[in-house]
Amino acid sequence: MKPASGCFGKPPRSDPCPDRNRGVATDSRDLRTAAMAWLDERPHERVDFAWLSTFEFDGLRVPLMDRQRGIRKPAGMDAALAIRTTFTPPGQTPPYADAIGPDGLQRYKYRGDDPSHPENVALRRAWQMKLPIMWFVGVEPGLYEPLYPVWVIGDSPQNLEFTLALDAAQRHFDATSVDLDEDYRSYMERLTKIRLHQRVFRTQVLLAYESHCAVCNLAHESLLDAAHIIADGQPDGLPVVPNGLAMCKIHHAAFDNRILGIRPDDLTLHIRQDILEEIDGPMLRHGLQEMHDRRLMRIPRSHAARPDQVRLEERYQEFLSA
Incomplete structure (x- = not known):
């Protein structure tokens, strides 16, 4: 793994997150490609906020995760770059009821109950622009399993949730079809479990x-x-x-x-x-x-x-x- 450049050794800035000041190229696909390639070379399977904050693109530091927000949209971008799910200890109820839908595809709950919240709008824009995003799933306090690329392929304001494709084979699945073939639905669910549930399950068990x-x-x-x-x-x-x-x-x-x-x-x-x-x-x-x-x-x-x-x-x- 190449060492992350970050801001170490540089004079202190008034704003520790320079992307807030200058902004990044609006929804640059190159930035997303570079971020995922950088994740491919990570030194450890799991990542934390500090390390994700050291990513740079074109000489500008672009943290891949917000410390407080679940949906990450750097300044200057129209669409979300990444999403996050916090860790829930065994036996406790997660704050958001993300689950597999009846079509076998993964759901990701809105931020709050307002479809017009800026974070929800940013994730909706990723769907409209067909942009890949990254998903950081909490596996223990402060530690995340990165899943990427992930695509938003549906939006349900009435249910306050987005539909995600975790595999390229799911990207063009019509989740609105009323004549849902059971074999195809089962195939979609199996892909979801392999890409998300089984992977996160393995990580959490090995950590325990x-x-x-x-x-x-x-x-x-x-x-x-x-x-x-x-x-x-x-x-x-x-x-x-x-x-x-x-x-x-x-x-x-x-x-x-x-x-x-x-x-x-x-x-x-x-x-x-x-x-x-x-x-x-x-x-x-x-x-x-x-x-x-x-x-x-x-x-x-x-x-x-x-x-x-x-x-x-x-x-x-x-x-x-x-």
Whole structure:
């Protein structure tokens, strides 16, 4: 990653956000392209406000996020450049009810209840001008998962919300069609879940487990998954941290295939009997058989983020029935 230029080492300015003084080229597509390319080279998967404030374009610092506003429109631009969703701790209700609509597409709520609020107008302009934006989704206090490019493809003043396309395949979807094909709707929803829900779920689960496997304590993030306790699409199979476990890929696969179970009362591991009796190489012996009757090696520090006991019980009964 190339070091961000920012304003470090320069004489102090009277305004810490110079784009307020000079403005930027009105809705320059080059600026958006440059910002997304800059995000591609970020040093860490997640970003914060301080780092996002160091982006420069044509010698002008253009912060990609506002500290207070959810919709970012730099001075001089007609349309929004980015949107933000703040982090909501496990078990708490988010301030905005952003959700997947009946067409399988993601919704983003207005700022307040006035469709003419300047922030809503700015995001509406991005829709009208077919401009890509960036979405920073809070995954813990002050830390964001960047999603881009994202497009606004619909506006519903009566519901106080915009419709977003999170994938290029969703951009030209007609969300107003009354004859909505169920297979196509399901495809749209699957794309939304892959691009947003599953990605944010993985990030939040790995952060809760400090990027370690709950079973074996492996600490290589590229080898870790966020395993659902109750599968996605099932009742209570929500992409929330209490329904997740950080697992390395071998233990995730064993969990999903009912080779490995977790007793909900004491969080000890149970390896299926036929696997315990099998004779094979060191991966089976050390990776699975020796895990039997051990407790999980890692659980979140936050009680609210720990595995939900009711979900664990349901999943354990499924394991015992295998």
